Amino acid sequence: MRGLFRWSSKWWPGVIPLVILWALAAWTTTGPLEADLSAHADAALKGSVLDKTTISAAGRDITFSAEAFSEQERSSALASVEAVPGVRLVNDHTALVAEARPFVWTIERDVGKVTLSGNAPLPVVRNKLLDAARAIFSGIDIADHMNLSRGAPPRFETAAALLIGEIGKLKTGKATMSDMTVTLSGMARELGGREAIAAALKNLPEGYSVTNDIHAPPYIFEANKDPVAATLTLTGYVPDNAVHAAIVASAGRKFGEKVVDKLKASLGAPAGFDAVVTRALGSLSRLSTGRLVVSDRDVELSGDALYDAAARQLRADLPKDLPRGWQAKLEVSVKPAAAPVDPAVCQQLFADLLGKRTIQFETGQATLDPDSIGLLDRLTETALRCPTATIEIVGYTDSDGDPSFNQTLSERRAQAVVDYLVKAGMPADRFKPVGYGSAQPIASNDTDEGKAKNRRIDFIVRQ
Amino acid sequence: MVYLAEFHWGWLAGSLLLGFAMGWIAVVHRGRGVTKRVMQVLSIFVAALVVAAVTHVVPGRFGYWLDLGLAMFGAYLVGCAIGSWLRDMVVSRQAASGEPPGRS
Numbered sequence: 238m239r240g241l242f243r244w245s246s247k248w249w250p251g252v253i254p255l256v257i258l259w260a261l262a263a264w265t266t267t268g269p270l271e272a273d274l275s276a277h278a279d280a281a282l283k284g285s286v287l288d289k290t291t292i293s294a295a296g297r298d299i300t301f302s303a304e305a306f307s308e309q310e311r312s313s314a315l316a317s318v319e320a321v322p323g324v325r326l327v328n329d330h331t332a333l334v335a336e337a338r339p340f341v342w343t344i345e346r347d348v349g350k351v352t353l354s355g356n357a358p359l360p361v362v363r364n365k366l367l368d369a370a371r372a373i374f375s376g377i378d379i380a381d382h383m384n385l386s387r388g389a390p391p392r393f394e395t396a397a398a399l400l401i402g403e404i405g406k407l408k409t410g411k412a413t414m415s416d417m418t419v420t421l422s423g424m425a426r427e428l429g430g431r432e433a434i435a436a437a438l439k440n441l442p443e444g445y446s447v448t449n450d451i452h453a454p455p456y457i458f459e460a461n462k463d464p465v466a467a468t469l470t471l472t473g474y475v476p477d478n479a480v481h482a483a484i485v486a487s488a489g490r491k492f493g494e495k496v497v498d499k500l501k502a503s504l505g506a507p508a509g510f511d512a513v514v515t516r517a518l519g520s521l522s523r524l525s526t527g528r529l530v531v532s533d534r535d536v537e538l539s540g541d542a543l544y545d546a547a548a549r550q551l552r553a554d555l556p557k558d559l560p561r562g563w564q565a566k567l568e569v570s571v572k573p574a575a576a577p578v579d580p581a582v583c584q585q586l587f588a589d590l591l592g593k594r595t596i597q598f599e600t601g602q603a604t605l606d607p608d609s610i611g612l613l614d615r616l617t618e619t620a621l622r623c624p625t626a627t628i629e630i631v632g633y634t635d636s637d638g639d640p641s642f643n644q645t646l647s648e649r650r651a652q653a654v655v656d657y658l659v660k661a662g663m664p665a666d667r668f669k670p671v672g673y674g675s676a677q678p679i680a681s682n683d684t685d686e687g688k689a690k691n692r693r694i695d696f697i698v699r700q
Numbered sequence: 701m702v703y704l705a706e707f708h709w710g711w712l713a714g715s716l717l718l719g720f721a722m723g724w725i726a727v728v729h730r731g732r733g734v735t736k737r738v739m740q741v742l743s744i745f746v747a748a749l750v751v752a753a754v755t756h757v758v759p760g761r762f763g764y765w766l767d768l769g770l771a772m773f774g775a776y777l778v779g780c781a782i783g784s785w786l787r788d789m790v791v792s793r794q795a796a797s798g799e800p801p802g803r804s
Contacts, residue, residue, distance in 0.1 A: 244726045244784040246733025248777075251722030255715060255776050262711040262772065263765045270707060270764070296764025323703030325763060326756055 267296065274299060274323055281317040286310060286359060288334055288385045297323060302330035306359060306387060337386035342397055344370070345411040346404050346423070354382035355413075358389035362397075369398050373405040390417045392442035399441060403434045410451065417445045425453040428474060429504025456505045458514055458531040460521055462492070462540065470497040473531075475514075476506040487515050490608040491522040493594045507534050509560045520555045522611030523547055525572040534563045541572035543618040546661045575622055580698045583623035587696035590615050596654060596694045601638075603649035605657065613654070616696065617661045629669045629697040630654050635688035636675040648672030654694055669699075704771055715772040719779020726780065727787040746773070 271294035278292045278299050287310070290303040301318050305311035311331050319327045342355035351374045357363035363383050370379050390396075393414075400412040400419065407430070410423015419441065425431055431451040438447045458473040469492045475481040481500055488496050510531070517536050521529045527540020536559060542548035548571045556565040578586070596613065597606035605613065620628060632647035632654075651670035659665045680687035705712065734742070749770060752758055758766050 240788055241781060241784060243733070244723065244788075245780065246735075246739060247726035247729050247731065248719070248722050248780045248784075249734055251718055251776065251780065252773075255718055255772060258711065258714055258718065259765075259769045259772050262708065262768055266708060266711070266768070267761060267764065273707070295760035296762070297767070298760050298763065323707065325767070326759075 277321045278318045281321050282314055285314040287314055297325035299324050300328040304332055304334045306334050334385055334387050336388040339416045340388045342414045344401055344404050346407055346409055350378045352380040356386035357383040358393055362394045366397055369401045373401055396441050396445055403437055406430055419445055420448045422450040425451055428454050432504045453505055455532045460529040462521055462527045464526050468495045468497050472499045474503040475500050477502055480511045484514055488518055491518055491611055516558050519607050520551050523614045537566045539568040542569050543572055543614045544621055545571055547614050578622050580623050580626040583626055584698040586619045598650055603653045605653055613657050617658055627667055627699040629671055629699055631695040632672040633693050634675050635691040636682035640674055644674035647674050712775045715775035716779040719776035720783035723780035723783025724787045727784050
């Protein structure tokens with residue numbers, strides 16, 4: 238041992254080439270060593286979910302900066318870098334991702350661009366949302382302005398993916414999710430789009446609330462009465478097949494003309510649509526020529542009434558009968574009065590009108606059926622053409638029921654028709670109501686068809 | 701340390717060989733060595749460097765270079781010790797068989 242100590246006093250000359258060797262080693266190995274440690278640190282972070290990760294090496298010291306989505310993730314990532322073989326020190330510049338309060342996420346669709354902005358909870362969620370947007374808006378530019386933040390509401394990804402799908406149904410629009418409150422605005426591409434989106438949003442996870450401010454193209458129903466072709470043409474939309482059938486049947490009863498049915502079923506009808514259309518068709522049936530347009534909650538009726546009082550009644554009654562929130566716009570003029578005719582022609586005109594249709598009443602009552610009002614107006618117009626004639630209004634019933642009741646009913650029904658004619662402005666003394674009950678049947682009372690024929694009102698012109 | 705040894709084995713082997721050569725020569729070298737006082741000062745200096753390396757007080761590249769230098773110096777010392785010990789064994793055997801020392 239003493240020898241070793243003695244010899245060591247003479248080892249110093251070798252230190253000079255050793256220093257040279259050391260300088261050479263430091264010169265040539267620093268760069269590769271730093272690159273090697275950085276690569277190993279990168280590899281160690283492969284399984285960690287981090288944002289804004291940067292790793293730089295100075296000698297064997299690693300400067301590690303990143304934003305983690307939880308404290309556990311942050312400390313685990315730091316430990317992974319510290320465990321890399323060869324690393325001497327880790328300068329920890331890691332932090333937690335900022336927490337967003339409220340957590341707001343937005344998707345906005347313009348004509349040629351879709352923008353996703355706001356906050357996303359994790360890179361993988363952000364990528365999934367972008368992929369979903371690309372799948373739905375194929376061929377449209379997708380702009381990603383999302384930032385990663387903590388504080389997302391539960392089941393954020395499900396809710397956001399659903400909203401992306403629903404925004405795909407809009408021409409332009411925007412969906413914003415602020416914590417668990419969803420707001421949608423914009424213009425739907427199709428009729429009923431608003432309702433379709435509202436239905437789909439019921440699938441949002443529990444706890445989410447929705448404000449739906451989507452607008453859709455107007456819901457239009459149109460009826461054109463053409464007296465030359467003797468047709469009623471129905472176009473536009475109805476909510477479903479049941480309402481479709483009901484409206485077409487009602488039009489058939491009210492007009493007694495050929496109904497050209499071009500209606501299509503679609504979602505998006507305003508509430509009370511079928512009742513309003515049925516009521517407005519009743520008004521249209523009183524016009525000589527006319528057009529009815531129901532656009533969302535606006536009812537437009539234009540055309541020519543058959544006489545002055547009818548025009549006044551239409552202008553007064555239709556707006557009053559519409560439900561709250563509906564608007565009526567009437568442009569009703571009066572058809573020029575037809576030339577007067579002698580009583581014989583008048584009788585023929587009455588016969589023609591009543592030959593095609595009969596005046597209907599409520600069952601067992603003397604209340605005029607609203608479906609007969611168009612026919613009554615035509616009878617009134619005819620009565621106005623023979624101002625000097627006296628007209629007998631004769632009521633009949635079928636044989637069902639008590640004969641005395643039928644007698645009274647037929648008289649009351651004849652009187653109801655007279656009242657209608659007097660309301661049109663004609664003197665009451667021109668009309669004589671008569672009831673014959675079930676007497677004088679014109680068809681067999683053994684069949685329903687025969688009974689229907691026997692339940693009638695006749696107009697008999699007296700000189 | 702294992703990583704350093706793996707990554708720099710060539711340089712450490714070079715230092716070891718250099719030390720071996722110096723140790724081989726030192727046994728028969730007739731010049732004066734450093735004084736005991738200088739040895740002590742150098743030992744304290746090296747110990748201070750080791751403490752600095754172990755406590756990681758020198759940051760970044762300088763810290764790495766310090767580690768590298770100490771590792772190479774350590775390999776050099778080991779090489780010296782082996783070289784001197786082997787040379788001493790050779791010289792002792794020659795002396796025992798009557799040959800003049802300093803030749804091999």
